[in-house]
Amino acid sequence: MELLIASAVGVLSAAGIYMVLRLRTFPVIIGTSLLSYAVNVFLFASGRLAMNAPPVLRDGAVRYTDPLPQALVLTAIVISFGMTAVVVIMALGSWLSSDDDLVDRPAVSEGDARAPSMPEGDA
Amino acid sequence: MSHWLITPVVLPAMLAAILVLMVREHIVVQRALSMAGALALAAIATGLFWQASDGTITLYQLGNWPAPFGIVLVGDRLSTLMVLLTTLLAPLVLLYAIGSGWDARGRHFHPLFQFQLMGILGAFLTGDAFNLFVFFEVLLIASYGLMIHSGGRERLRAGTQYVLYNLLGSTLFLFALGTIYAQTGTLNMADLAGRVAELDASASGGIRVAAVLLLMVFAIKAAVLPLHFWLPDSYAQAPAPVAALFAIMTKVGAYGIIRFYTLVFPPDLEITQGLFDTWLLPAALLTLAVGMIGVLGAVRVDRLIAFSVIGSMGLLLSAVSVFTPDGIAAALYYAIHSTFATAALFLLVDQIKERRGETGPFLVHGRPIEGGALIAGMFFVAAIAMTGLPPLSGFLGKLLILDAALTSPLVWWVWAVVLSASLVAVVGFSRAGSMIFWKAHQEGPDGPVDCETAPEIEDETSQPGSTKGPISPRPVLPMIAIGGLIALLIALTVFAGPVNRVLSATAAQLFAPEPYIELVLTTPGKKIKDDPHAVEGDHGDAADLAIDDETSDATGEEH
Amino acid sequence: MVLTVVAVGAHAWFSGTTGTETRRPLLPVTPIAVAAWAMLIAATGFLVAAHRNRLAVLMLMGIIGLMVSVGFNHFSAPDLALTQISVEVVTIILLLLALNFLPNTTPNESGALRRTRDAIIAGAGGIAATALTWTILSTEFPIAPISDYHLANSYKGGGGDNVVNVILVDFRGFDTFGEIIVLGIAALVIYALTEALLSSTVRRRLLNRGYEETQAGDAHPLMMVVLTRVMMPVILMVGVYIFLRGHNSPGGGFVAGLVVAIAVVTQYMASGFAWAARRQRYPYHGIIGAGVFVAGLTGIGAWLAGQPFLTSAFGYFRIPPMEEFELATAMGFDLGVFLAVVGAVMLSLESFSRLGYRAGTETSDHAMDIDPSRDEELTPAAGEQGKVI
Incomplete structure (x- = not known):
C-alpha cells in the first residue's frame, strides 16, 4: 500500500515536472497543479498512513491517525488554490495582451524553470 | 502579557481589511491611513528593537498554546532588527509611491502594500516552520499583486514567470516541511533544534535531505546561483516602489538561511556535517560574480540594478556561509546597507526613466535630464555605496566581510572574487552613470571613462544647494523619499561603530541559542482544565462549563 | 532547477547514513486502492500524452483530483477529501473560464530531443519523490510527533x-x-x-x-x-x-x-x-x-x-x-x-x-x-x- 502512495507521488511529480518544462503557460499551470497534488499527498503521507482512524474523537476509539499533517495539507490546498487562480489570470492577461503564451521571453532571458545546467538553450 | 510583538502582523492585516472594506474608492483616505499605519509600524518596531537590544527575547504564544504545539512569535535581536529594517524602508517607499502617483495607477495598491508588509514582518517574527511557509505565501502573493500593479504587457509576462517560479519554490518548501515533520514530528523551530540534535546520527539520511531541501528554498528566495533566474526580469519590470520594497524580500531568504542554519542546523551539528559549508560559499561567490558580470553587460539601467541585487546577495551570503559570529555580523551590516542602497537606486532609476523620455531605461546617449544634478548626485552617492567604494557604508560592509572571511579555508577565493567583483561593479556603474548623466551634456567622442573620477566630478556639481529649482514642477515627495534612504545610508556609515556593536551582539545571540530554545519550550501556555498530558480522560462528560478560567490562567502565567 | 534540487538532495542522502530506523509494518493492499491507484496513474499518463488538447486535460485533471480525494478519504482524512473535492470543482470552473479565451490546443513546438531530455529530468524528479515518500512511509517517526498533544487536548482545550x-x-x-x-x-x-x-x-x-x-x-x-x-x-x-x-x-x-x-x-x-x-x-x-x-x-x-x-x-x-x-x-x-x-x-x-x-x-x-x-x-x-x- 505504501508503495502505491509513493509511486503515485512520484508519477504525479514526474508528470508535473514534464508539463512545467513545456514552458507554455497552459501546460505549466497544469504542471504546477499536478505538482501541488503530489506535494499535498506527500505532506499528508509525512504523518504516515492509517485506515479507518479519522482524527475525530469518538468514545471507545483506540487510535487516530496523525491530525497535524492533515491540517497542514488543508492550509496548503487553500493556498495553492489561491496561487493557481492568480497565475491563471496573469497568464490570461499576458496572453490577451500579447497573443502568445510562451512563458519565457525569446531572446532576452532564460525562462523560468529551465534547469540552468542544460546544455542547449533553445527557447 | 504584552501584545506588542504581534502588532507588526495584525496591524497591517486589519488596516488592509479596513481599506478594502470601507474606503476602497477613496485614494486620499487610503493614502493617509496607509501612511499612518506604516509610521505606526516603524514606531512599534523601534520599541521592539529597543526591548530586544539588551538581549531579552520576547515570546508570544498565539492562542495561548504552549510552544511546540501552538504557533509562537519570537522577538530576539535578529527578528526585531529585521522588522525595524523593513519598517524603516516601508514609509519611505510608500512616500515615493504616493508622491509619484504610482499607487493610483491600478486598483488596491495600499491594501496589497499592507498585506505585503504583514507577510514580511510575520516571516521575520514567527518561530514556527510551517507558519513561516504561510507568511512566505502571504508576502509572495501580495508581491505578485504589486508586481503587476497597473498591468502592461512586459510586466505581465515577467510577472507570470515570477509567479510560476515561486510556485515551484513553494512546492519545494512543502516537500521540505513534509520531510522535516516526518523525521522529527515537530514544526516549531526551537523544538526542531532540540529534536534534530537528539536524532540518531547513524540514520541521518532523511534529515540531511530535509536540511538541504530547505536550504534550496531559501536559496531560491535569496536568488543564489543557480536558482537566481527569476530575479532580473521581475525586479526590472516591477513598478519602482515595488522593486524598492522587494529589496527586503531577498533578505527574507537570507534571514531564513541565517535563522535555520544557526538555530536548527548549527554548523557544528554532527548530523548535517559537510552539507552546507562545502558548496554554499562557492555558490555565493559564483552568484556575486554572475551578478557583477550582469551589471557590466546590462543594456538597461533597471536590469543593471537588478543584477547588482544578485551580486549583493552573493556577497551577503558568502559572508553568511562562513558561519562564524563575525561573518553573520558582517552579513547583517551588509544586508542593512544593501537594502537601503538598492531601494534608493530603484527609485532613482524610476525618476531617470521618467525624465529621459523616449530613451527610457536604455543605456544610450539621450537628452539631458531636467533637474539632473540632484538626481545625478543622489545616483552617484547610492552607486558609491552599492559598489563599495569608500567612504560609504558599502565599503565598510565589504571590509567587514573580507575580515570575517579570514577564518574560512577559501579565504583567497573570497578575497579575489569580492575585490574583482567590486572593480567590475565600479566600471559597470560608472559606465551607466556617465552614459546617463554626463555624456548627455557633452556629446562627442569620449575616451575610456575613468571610473574613479567620473563619480567625483558629478558629485561635486550636485553639492551646491540650489538644485531644487528646475524640478519644481515635479512633485517633491519622491525626492524626499530618496533623500531619506540616502540619509539612512549615510547614517549607517557615520554610526558604523554603534551599529556594528549591536550586530555583533545579534550574531553572538544567534550562536548561543540555548536561551531562545529554553524560553520557547518552557513557557507555560493555556491551562487546560485537567492535567494537560492526560490522554483522553473524560471525553463526552462535559456538561459542566469548560470555559477557560481566566483568573487562574493569568496567575499561572505570572509565575 | 529540478536537476539542482535532485542532485543536491541525492548528495545529502548518500552522504548520510541509513539503516537503524525502525521499519514500520506495511498496510495491506486493498483492491479498491489498487483500482484508484491505477486510475490515477492512467489519468496522469493520458494527461501527459494528450496535453495539447486543453479540454481533455481539464477532464483528466478532474479525474486525478477526484482520485486524490478518494485517497484522502481512504486513509482517514475525511476533511481533506471534502476540501479537495470542493477546491477541485472551483478550480475546474476557473480553468474552464480561462480556457474560454485560450485556443483549444497547445502548439507542438518542442522537438523529440528536447522532449526526451525533459522526460529524463522529469523521471529523475519523479524517482526522487518516490524514494523520499517511500523512505518516510516505511519508517516510524524517530521521535514521537507533537500531534499526540493535539489529540489529547482537542476536546478539553479547544472544545471540539x-x-x-x-x-x-x-x-x-x-x-x-x-x-x-x-x-x-x-x-x-x-x-x-x-x-x-x-x-x-x-x-x-x-x-x-x-x-x-x-x-x-x-x-x-x-x-x-x-x-x-x-x-x-x-x-x-x-x-x-x-x-x-x-x-x-x-x-x-x-x-x-x-x-x-x-x-x-x-x-x-x-x-x-x-x-x-x-x-x-x-x-x-x-x-x-x-x-x-x-x-x-x-x-x-x-x-x-x-x-x-x-x-x-x-x-x-x-x-x-x-x-x-x-x-x-x-x-x-x-x-x-x-x-x-x-x-x-x-x-x-x-x-x-x-x-x-x-x-x-x-x-x-x-x-x-x-x-x-x-x-x-x-x-x-x-x-x-x-x-x-
Whole structure:
C-alpha cells in the first residue's frame, strides 16, 4: 500500500515536472497543479498512513491517525488554490495582451524553470 | 502579557481589511491611513528593537498554546532588527509611491502594500516552520499583486514567470516541511533544534535531505546561483516602489538561511556535517560574480540594478556561509546597507526613466535630464555605496566581510572574487552613470571613462544647494523619499561603530541559542482544565462549563 | 532547477547514513486502492500524452483530483477529501473560464530531443519523490510527533471533537489567518488585474473576438435554470450544516464557504451573468474584507480578556426547546474564514467572467432565456444573448 502512495507521488511529480518544462503557460499551470497534488499527498503521507482512524474523537476509539499533517495539507490546498487562480489570470492577461503564451521571453532571458545546467538553450 | 510583538502582523492585516472594506474608492483616505499605519509600524518596531537590544527575547504564544504545539512569535535581536529594517524602508517607499502617483495607477495598491508588509514582518517574527511557509505565501502573493500593479504587457509576462517560479519554490518548501515533520514530528523551530540534535546520527539520511531541501528554498528566495533566474526580469519590470520594497524580500531568504542554519542546523551539528559549508560559499561567490558580470553587460539601467541585487546577495551570503559570529555580523551590516542602497537606486532609476523620455531605461546617449544634478548626485552617492567604494557604508560592509572571511579555508577565493567583483561593479556603474548623466551634456567622442573620477566630478556639481529649482514642477515627495534612504545610508556609515556593536551582539545571540530554545519550550501556555498530558480522560462528560478560567490562567502565567 | 534540487538532495542522502530506523509494518493492499491507484496513474499518463488538447486535460485533471480525494478519504482524512473535492470543482470552473479565451490546443513546438531530455529530468524528479515518500512511509517517526498533544487536548482545550478542525481554528489558527489572507489577496489581485485589462486595449480585442464555433442556441437551458434554482436553498443549507458541524465532525468554515460559493456560481452559470449580478446585494470586496476583519476581531477579542491573539474560549449553553449546544469563539473565527472564502472565490470567478462579458449584449431580464412569449424569429439572436460567463 505504501508503495502505491509513493509511486503515485512520484508519477504525479514526474508528470508535473514534464508539463512545467513545456514552458507554455497552459501546460505549466497544469504542471504546477499536478505538482501541488503530489506535494499535498506527500505532506499528508509525512504523518504516515492509517485506515479507518479519522482524527475525530469518538468514545471507545483506540487510535487516530496523525491530525497535524492533515491540517497542514488543508492550509496548503487553500493556498495553492489561491496561487493557481492568480497565475491563471496573469497568464490570461499576458496572453490577451500579447497573443502568445510562451512563458519565457525569446531572446532576452532564460525562462523560468529551465534547469540552468542544460546544455542547449533553445527557447 | 504584552501584545506588542504581534502588532507588526495584525496591524497591517486589519488596516488592509479596513481599506478594502470601507474606503476602497477613496485614494486620499487610503493614502493617509496607509501612511499612518506604516509610521505606526516603524514606531512599534523601534520599541521592539529597543526591548530586544539588551538581549531579552520576547515570546508570544498565539492562542495561548504552549510552544511546540501552538504557533509562537519570537522577538530576539535578529527578528526585531529585521522588522525595524523593513519598517524603516516601508514609509519611505510608500512616500515615493504616493508622491509619484504610482499607487493610483491600478486598483488596491495600499491594501496589497499592507498585506505585503504583514507577510514580511510575520516571516521575520514567527518561530514556527510551517507558519513561516504561510507568511512566505502571504508576502509572495501580495508581491505578485504589486508586481503587476497597473498591468502592461512586459510586466505581465515577467510577472507570470515570477509567479510560476515561486510556485515551484513553494512546492519545494512543502516537500521540505513534509520531510522535516516526518523525521522529527515537530514544526516549531526551537523544538526542531532540540529534536534534530537528539536524532540518531547513524540514520541521518532523511534529515540531511530535509536540511538541504530547505536550504534550496531559501536559496531560491535569496536568488543564489543557480536558482537566481527569476530575479532580473521581475525586479526590472516591477513598478519602482515595488522593486524598492522587494529589496527586503531577498533578505527574507537570507534571514531564513541565517535563522535555520544557526538555530536548527548549527554548523557544528554532527548530523548535517559537510552539507552546507562545502558548496554554499562557492555558490555565493559564483552568484556575486554572475551578478557583477550582469551589471557590466546590462543594456538597461533597471536590469543593471537588478543584477547588482544578485551580486549583493552573493556577497551577503558568502559572508553568511562562513558561519562564524563575525561573518553573520558582517552579513547583517551588509544586508542593512544593501537594502537601503538598492531601494534608493530603484527609485532613482524610476525618476531617470521618467525624465529621459523616449530613451527610457536604455543605456544610450539621450537628452539631458531636467533637474539632473540632484538626481545625478543622489545616483552617484547610492552607486558609491552599492559598489563599495569608500567612504560609504558599502565599503565598510565589504571590509567587514573580507575580515570575517579570514577564518574560512577559501579565504583567497573570497578575497579575489569580492575585490574583482567590486572593480567590475565600479566600471559597470560608472559606465551607466556617465552614459546617463554626463555624456548627455557633452556629446562627442569620449575616451575610456575613468571610473574613479567620473563619480567625483558629478558629485561635486550636485553639492551646491540650489538644485531644487528646475524640478519644481515635479512633485517633491519622491525626492524626499530618496533623500531619506540616502540619509539612512549615510547614517549607517557615520554610526558604523554603534551599529556594528549591536550586530555583533545579534550574531553572538544567534550562536548561543540555548536561551531562545529554553524560553520557547518552557513557557507555560493555556491551562487546560485537567492535567494537560492526560490522554483522553473524560471525553463526552462535559456538561459542566469548560470555559477557560481566566483568573487562574493569568496567575499561572505570572509565575 | 529540478536537476539542482535532485542532485543536491541525492548528495545529502548518500552522504548520510541509513539503516537503524525502525521499519514500520506495511498496510495491506486493498483492491479498491489498487483500482484508484491505477486510475490515477492512467489519468496522469493520458494527461501527459494528450496535453495539447486543453479540454481533455481539464477532464483528466478532474479525474486525478477526484482520485486524490478518494485517497484522502481512504486513509482517514475525511476533511481533506471534502476540501479537495470542493477546491477541485472551483478550480475546474476557473480553468474552464480561462480556457474560454485560450485556443483549444497547445502548439507542438518542442522537438523529440528536447522532449526526451525533459522526460529524463522529469523521471529523475519523479524517482526522487518516490524514494523520499517511500523512505518516510516505511519508517516510524524517530521521535514521537507533537500531534499526540493535539489529540489529547482537542476536546478539553479547544472544545471540539474534530481534531483537524480544532488545529485549524485553534492550535494553529494563526496559519489559517494567514491562509484566508492569501485567498483574499488572490481575489484582490485578480480583480485589480481584470480592471487593468478591461481598461486597456485588451477590452477592444475581446469585444471584437468572433466566435470560433457555433453557439448553442439555448445558452441557459431551461432544465438547468430550474434545477439550480431549486437546488440553491438546499445547497445553502448544506453549506450552513457543514459550517456548524465543523468543530466536531468533518467540515468547517472553509468547505462551507466553498459549497456556498459553488451554489452561487451555479446561478451564474445557469441563469447568466447579468441576471445573477443584478440580484447580488453585497460587493464581494466587502465580504472578503469583512471576513478578514471578523477573523482578526475574534483574535483581538482575546486581548480584552488579557489573553494572547486568537486565544479561544468555549462554553455550553442551553436554550430550552433545543438540545444543548456549544458556542466557541473559534466559531467566530471560522465565520471569518467562511466569509473570506465566499468573497474570494466569488470575486475571482466574477472577475474572470467580466472579461468575457460583452457590454453591448442585450441583457435579458427574464428569469430564463427561454421565454414562451417571445417567438421563434429571435432564435439566431438567442445565441448572442448568451453571456459567456
